[in-house]
Amino acid sequence: xxxxxxxxxxxxxxxxxxxxxxxxxxxxxxxxxxxxxxxxxxxxxxxxxxxxxxxxxxxxxxxxxxxxxxxxxxxxxxxxxxxxxxxxxxxxxxxxxxxxxxxxxxxxxxxxxxxxxxxxxxxxxxxxxxxxxxxxxxxxxxxxxxxxxxxxxxxxxxxxxxxxxxxxxxxxxxxxxxxxxxxxxxxxxxxxxxxxxxxxxxxxxxxxxxxxxxxxxxxxxxxxxxxxxxxxxxxxxxxxxxxxxxxxxxxxxxxxxxxxxxxxxxxxxxxxxxxxxxxxxxxxxxxxxxxxxxxxxxxxxxxxxxxxxxxxxxxxxxxxxxxxxxxxxxxxxxxxxxxxxxxxxxxxxxxxxxxxxxxxxxxxxxxxxx
Amino acid sequence: xxxxxxxxxxxxxxxxxxxxxxxxxxxxxxxxxxxxxxxxxxxxxxxxxxxxxxxxxxxxxxxxxxxxxxxxxxxxxxxxxxxxxxxxxxxxxxxxxxxxxxxxxxxxxxxxxxxxxxxxxxxxxxxxxxxxxxxxxxxxxxxxxxxxxxxxxxxxxxxxxxxxxxxxxxxxxxxxxxxxxxxxxxxxxxxxxxxxxxxxxxxxxxx
Numbered sequence: 001x002x003x004x005x006x007x008x009x010x011x012x013x014x015x016x017x018x019x020x021x022x023x024x025x026x027x028x029x030x031x032x033x034x035x036x037x038x039x040x041x042x043x044x045x046x047x048x049x050x051x052x053x054x055x056x057x058x059x060x061x062x063x064x065x066x067x068x069x070x071x072x073x074x075x076x077x078x079x080x081x082x083x084x085x086x087x088x089x090x091x092x093x094x095x096x097x098x099x100x101x102x103x104x105x106x107x108x109x110x111x112x113x114x115x116x117x118x119x120x121x122x123x124x125x126x127x128x129x130x131x132x133x134x135x136x137x138x139x140x141x142x143x144x145x146x147x148x149x150x151x152x153x154x155x156x157x158x159x160x161x162x163x164x165x166x167x168x169x170x171x172x173x174x175x176x177x178x179x180x181x182x183x184x185x186x187x188x189x190x191x192x193x194x195x196x197x198x199x200x201x202x203x204x205x206x207x208x209x210x211x212x213x214x215x216x217x218x219x220x221x222x223x224x225x226x227x228x229x230x231x232x233x234x235x236x237x238x239x240x241x242x243x244x245x246x247x248x249x250x251x252x253x254x255x256x257x258x259x260x261x262x263x264x265x266x267x268x269x270x271x272x273x274x275x276x277x278x279x280x281x282x283x284x285x286x287x288x289x290x291x292x293x294x295x296x297x298x299x300x301x302x303x304x305x306x307x308x309x310x311x312x313x314x315x316x317x318x319x320x321x322x323x324x325x326x327x328x329x330x331x332x333x334x335x336x337x338x339x340x341x342x343x344x345x346x347x348x349x350x351x352x353x354x355x356x357x358x359x360x361x362x363x364x365x366x367x368x369x370x
Numbered sequence: 371x372x373x374x375x376x377x378x379x380x381x382x383x384x385x386x387x388x389x390x391x392x393x394x395x396x397x398x399x400x401x402x403x404x405x406x407x408x409x410x411x412x413x414x415x416x417x418x419x420x421x422x423x424x425x426x427x428x429x430x431x432x433x434x435x436x437x438x439x440x441x442x443x444x445x446x447x448x449x450x451x452x453x454x455x456x457x458x459x460x461x462x463x464x465x466x467x468x469x470x471x472x473x474x475x476x477x478x479x480x481x482x483x484x485x486x487x488x489x490x491x492x493x494x495x496x497x498x499x500x501x502x503x504x505x506x507x508x509x510x511x512x513x514x515x516x517x518x519x520x521x522x523x524x525x526x527x528x529x530x531x532x533x534x535x536x537x538x539x540x541x542x543x544x545x546x547x548x549x550x551x552x553x554x555x556x557x558x559x560x561x562x563x564x565x566x567x568x569x570x571x572x573x574x575x576x577x
Contacts, residue, residue: 009524025433028394029394030395030396030399031395031396040409058376078396106394106395106396107393107394107395108395108398109392109393109394110392110393110394113391113392116391116392117392120388120558122561123555123558123559124558127559127563129560170465175409177543177556177557177560177561180560180564180571180572181556181560182571183571184569184571184572185571186571187571187572188571204420205411207408207416207417207419207420208412208413208416210416210419210420211416211419212572215573216571216572216573219573232426233426233427233430235421235423236424236427237419237420237421237423237424238424239424241475241479242479242481243478243482243483244475244479244482246482247478247482251438251441255438269483270482272486272489272490272493273482273485273486273489275493276489276493277493290553290556290557292546292549292550292553295549296497297493299497300494300496300497301493301496307549307552308549308550308552308553308556309549309552309553309556310557311556312553312556312557312559312560313556315569315571319571323568324563324568324569327559327562327563327568328559330559331552331555331556331559334555334559335551335552335555338551338555340564350421
C-alpha cells in the first residue's frame, strides 16, 4: 500500500514538476537567432535558460518569468550547433528540462510578408490594367484638384507682376518618394515658367536633390525650346541644416518677394515657419506633403494644399499624360479594395468573438504586417 | 543612351530593392547595406557641387551688390572659416569647429524653431475665425481638446479629458488613417511608374 502511495506521489510530482522544451530556428530571419519554447511548463517561480556551444560547458544566458513561454537567443552564429536546457526554480528546488539542440539557418523568403506581396501584386495589376486601357486611348475621368488647377494661375500671376516663383522641393532626401513627386511637379512648373519667361527660384536642402532639380529644370527649359532662358544660379543648394535652410528661404521670401510659393515634398517643423512667412509677403501659396502632422499648418497658411496622395497625382494631372492618368485610376481601385477589406475585416473581427466563429481570427491574422 | 541607361538602371535597382524587402537572408541585408554606403559616397561627391552652387550664388550677389549682399559676405566668410578650421584642427570634441557649432549654430537653430510658437498663434487665429460651419466645428473641437489637455479642463468638468481623448483617437485618427492609406497607395503607384519608366519627370520630363 505504502509503495502504491509512493508511486502515486511520484506520478503527481512528475506531472507538476516536469519541464519540456523545444528549440527552433527562428523563422524569417537572417539566421542569427534561435527560439526556445517551453512546451510543458512547470509550477515554478522562474526559469533559467542555459546554453552550451560545441566543446564548451553550459552557461546561463537569461531568465524567464513563470508566465513567459519562449526565449529568443539572438546572440548565435549562423550554421553553428547550440544546445539548450531550461531550469525551473522554485524556492530551493530546481527542475531540469530535457536538452534540445538546433542550428540557426538563414531564410531566403520572409513568409510573414506574403500578405504584403499579395497586396502589391493585386494593386500593381490594377495600375497596369488601367495604364493599358489608357494606352488604347480610353478617356478616364479624373476629379478636379483645385490646388493643381491653380498652378497655371499662379505662374500667370507671377508673370504679370514681374516677380519670381519660389519652388521648395521639401527638406527630404532624394530617396523620399514625396521628394521625387515634388521634382516631377517641378518639371511641369518649369515648363510653364520657361514659356512665360518667369524667374524660377529653387532652393535645396539636399545636395542630391539639388543636382536632380537642376537637371529637371534644365531639361524642362530645353523641352519647351527655351534653353537660353535657363539660369544656372536660380537652382541652388543652401545647407543641410534644417533651420538654417528655413532661415535662408525666409530671407529669400522677404527680400525677393516672390509672387508664388510652392512648398511641395517632405516637410517637418519648418512647414509653418515657411508658410506663414510666405503668407506675410502676400504670395499665392500652393503646398503639398504626405507628412500628415504638417498638413494642418499648410492648410491654415496656404491658399491651396495638396493632401497626401494628391501630391503623387500632381504630375499626371498637370501633364495630362494618358499613361500617368491610368495609374491614378488604378490607385482608386486600390482604395476601393482597402475599403472592402476594412469592412469585411471589421465584421469578421466582431464575429470571431462568438465561440462558433472563432476561426475568423485566423483570417484576420493574415492581414497583420510584420 | 543618355535616357535608356538611367531608365535601365532604375528598373534593375527597383526590382532588386523590392526583392530585398522580402528576403531576410544575409546576402540580401549585405546588398542593402552596400546600397546605403553607395548613397553616402554619391552624396559626398554631390556635396562638391553643392558648395560650388552656394559659393557662385553668393559671389554673384556680392558682385552685383544685390539687396542683402552683406549677408552673402557673411555666408562666404563662414564657409571659408569653418572649412579651414575643420581641416586644420579636425572635428574632435575640443576642436574650434565644435565651439562654433555649439555656440552659434545650435542657438541659431533653436531661435528659428522657437519662432514656430508665434507663428502657431497667428495661424491658429486665422484658422479659428468662425466664418464657416467647418471653421466653427474646428474651433469647438480645438477648444475641447485644449481644455481636455490642461488641469483646469478636468476641474471644470471631468468629462473634458475623455471627450478630448475621444476626439483625438476616433474622428482625428480616422481622418489621419484615411490620408495615410491614400499616401501608401500613392507611394506604391509612383514607385511602380518610376521603376517601369512610365514616370520620367525626374529625368527632365521627356517621355
